[in-house]
Amino acid sequence: MSKYKARTMEANLASLINTVPVIMITGPRQVGKTTLLNRLANDSKTKVNYVSLDNLLTRSQAIEDPELFLRNYETPLIIDEFQYAPELLAYIKIKVDEARKNEMFGTGEKVGTLYYLTGSQVFQTLENIGDSLAGRIAILDLYGFSTRELEAKEEPIFVPEIDLLKNKERVETKTTGKIFEKILNGSYPEVNNANGANRESFYEAYIRTYIERDVRQLIHIKDENKFVKFMAAIAARTAQEYNAVDIANDVGVDSKTIDGWISILKNAGLIYMLQAYSNNQVQKAIKRPKIYFMDTGLACYLTGYVSSQTLARSAYNGAIFETYFIGEIVKSFTNHGKNPRTRLYYYRDTNQKEIDLLVFYDNKVYPVEIKKSANPGRNAIKNFDIVDKFGMEVGNGVVLCMVKEIIAIDESNFLVPIECI
Numbered sequence: 545m546s547k548y549k550a551r552t553m554e555a556n557l558a559s560l561i562n563t564v565p566v567i568m569i570t571g572p573r574q575v576g577k578t579t580l581l582n583r584l585a586n587d588s589k590t591k592v593n594y595v596s597l598d599n600l601l602t603r604s605q606a607i608e609d610p611e612l613f614l615r616n617y618e619t620p621l622i623i624d625e626f627q628y629a630p631e632l633l634a635y636i637k638i639k640v641d642e643a644r645k646n647e648m649f650g651t652g653e654k655v656g657t658l659y660y661l662t663g664s665q666v667f668q669t670l671e672n673i674g675d676s677l678a679g680r681i682a683i684l685d686l687y688g689f690s691t692r693e694l695e696a697k698e699e700p701i702f703v704p705e706i707d708l709l710k711n712k713e714r715v716e717t718k719t720t721g722k723i724f725e726k727i728l729n730g731s732y733p734e735v736n737n738a739n740g741a742n743r744e745s746f747y748e749a750y751i752r753t754y755i756e757r758d759v760r761q762l763i764h765i766k767d768e769n770k771f772v773k774f775m776a777a778i779a780a781r782t783a784q785e786y787n788a789v790d791i792a793n794d795v796g797v798d799s800k801t802i803d804g805w806i807s808i809l810k811n812a813g814l815i816y817m818l819q820a821y822s823n824n825q826v827q828k829a830i831k832r833p834k835i836y837f838m839d840t841g842l843a844c845y846l847t848g849y850v851s852s853q854t855l856a857r858s859a860y861n862g863a864i865f866e867t868y869f870i871g872e873i874v875k876s877f878t879n880h881g882k883n884p885r886t887r888l889y890y891y892r893d894t895n896q897k898e899i900d901l902l903v904f905y906d907n908k909v910y911p912v913e914i915k916k917s918a919n920p921g922r923n924a925i926k927n928f929d930i931v932d933k934f935g936m937e938v939g940n941g942v943v944l945c946m947v948k949e950i951i952a953i954d955e956s957n958f959l960v961p962i963e964c965i
């Protein structure tokens with residue numbers, strides 16, 4: 545068994561324990577949610593009990609008699625794969641409210657954190673949480689390993705402020721070949737623990753399990769091959785604008801079906817939709833989001849790549865390279881409990897002017913380009929002046945690329961090594 549790798553989220557999780565009654569960790573299957581909570585339980589001075597709803601008998605008990613189910617387990621309690629029994633929500637609320645009432649008017653015993661929930665599908669549970677557990681729950685999103693987690697390095701939020709980047713500990717320098725090998729293996733713990741040796745078998749089983757356990761529970765699919773074809777079509781379009789009609793034509797279903805299926809992938813944490821930025825100052829801005837697969841290994845598997853050398857030489861290399869670094873940046877926010885959807889955007893307008901990424905932080909906007917080149921040149925920042933129209937303070941611009949050291953393009957824009965991610 546491989547040694548446990550620390551997760552950046554541990555610090556944020558520790559800060560929440562005993563400040564909220566319920567903590568939920570969501571994310572795709574196999575990213576380490578249960579392992580993270582087992583680590584918490586192992587380190588806890590108080591016994592933390594555990595139950596998994598992957599067990600069909602246990603799940604049946606939770607659905608048929610939620611009140612009795614909760615009585616059978618002492619708190620604090622980890623409920624794994626909680627999405628299978630959303631009926632528990634109302635009864636957890638009752639337990640929490642009773643504990644709070646006892647703290648205020650009874651024994652005065654502090655409530656603390658009573659329940660830890662994990663879910664690989666947030667859509668079923670979150671629909672009801674607003675009514676059931678508002679003010680009682682903290683929700684954290686966990687994805688696969690970041691590069692900094694794999695290298696046991698500190699992982700701050702990615703802020704492109706040049707002074708911060710100059711002082712930031714860099715990840716290990718990698719050749720182009722090594723970067724694409726990392727991209728091909730992806731971020732799932734099981735693949736990384738085996739150094740990619742089990743990559744193809746893992747992803748084949750992953751897709752089959754995902755469809756059988758999750759997708760079938762949500763929608764009735766007459767032809768499972770069409771859903772796999774849909775996933776492959778999305779993987780082929782990573783780092784591109786979302787166009788449901790175009791995808792529907794490829795898959796052979798209507799665009800409404802594609803919209804519904806996209807929601808499944810998004811809410812399962814398999815894809816991230818980077819929203820387009822617009823305001824009243826930029827009338828020509830396009831508003832369609834861009835799609836990014838959150839695990840590049842899964843995207844590569846779905847698009848048929850088995851060799852990092854072939855991947856590096858392919859027409860797909862730029863899109864998957866950008867996907868990898870957007871995913872790293874998104875993780876840097878979610879691992880600290882910050883919502884990237886309010887801080888990360890891209891820009892494109894009807895004149896085809898585009899900026900790969902806009903980072904909004906501390907009332908500043910930072911334009912960022914991602915280039916698979918060691919010398920992108922001044923052309924990489926040709927659209928950065930668009931941010932001057934946003935009506936807010938503008939930070940320095942950054943071009944993340946294969947350069948070895950930070951190099952000033954001009955007084956406001958810099959080439960930055962990808963190792964600063």
